[in-house]
Amino acid sequence: MSLWKLYLMFLKIGSLMIGGGYSMLPLLIRELVERHQIITEDELTDYMAVAQCTPGVIAINTATFVGYKVRRVVGAIVASLGVITVPMILITLIAAVLKNLMQYDIVAHIFAGIRLAVCALITASVFKLFKKTVTTLTTFILFLLAFLFVAVGGISPVFVVIGAAIIGLSWGGLKKC
């Protein structure tokens, strides 16, 4: 894949993701896994896991991962620039001209509707990944614990990732013995 195409692909993802890091998930699955087949679903899940517990914006971390996989360091930079281009222009415009954009009721209504659509898309995407990965009782318990700790217990995802990493490593270590 050419650098230009990589840039355009992430430009598209960056301009369509509304509601933070995870709203890029449906777009990533559609563009990278299904359409261009650059990465597998497993790899995408791995990237998301690492992007969670490394510092910085999750979307940029994920874009850097994919870009690196496609065209190494240059690809990583190009993909990240692609994600930030449109949001940067848009926010500058809002800050400069439309400071009170959010005060118009109609704008708030439109975004409220968009968020519902995005939630539905995320639900379908997460289910796809779930079906692929959560196939045994052990993986289901890990999934459920991670969900409950964060959604109900309010614990930081960072600790969940670190905990899962420790479980995985000791598991691997035990098997080797």
Add this chain to the structure above:
Amino acid sequence: MLTYLWHLLLLFAEFFKTGLFAVGGGLATVPFIRDMGATYGWITEAEIANIIAIAESTPGPIGVNAATYVGYLVCGIPGAILATLGLVTPSVIIIILVAKAIKKYYDSHMVQSLFRALRPAAIGLITAAGFSLLLTSLGVKANFTRFVFSANWYSLLKLGIYGVFTFFAFWKKTAKIHPLFYILTGGALGAILSL
């Protein structure tokens, strides 16, 4: 002029620091921005609330949107660019290093067992994030550790719309429709129904 250049430099440095230490996504940048407001007087609390609302409802990563907004407020367009690049630079460097390491050891026994446990946990985390986004989008306020729950009639209507969208996103005949179409339809519905 000199103070302007100094502020540009500060913007890059402060957002570089944010990108380096804010772990866990866009909203993790907020405490850092609050800190900048207290130290340099760049932004007020009210402006921060504004930034979060705008950053959450416009396209793009929330952290990037917030950085661009603050940068513009302080130093205009050059400020917007430098603040955003400052935020992104540590991510790119760190992930390139991690990706290199993973690539080298991906097939090793240890990394494979690491990811075997990490993958289901990551999906649990994404589900949790999606769940909290859904609650916010439905207008439901819930805190499970303190047993707080509130919703209104609009929440039911929104739940219905979410349900229909979800059905189409799963149904084989419509699942291949591009996400953009869902986003546009959602926006139109929001405007028509005054969600």
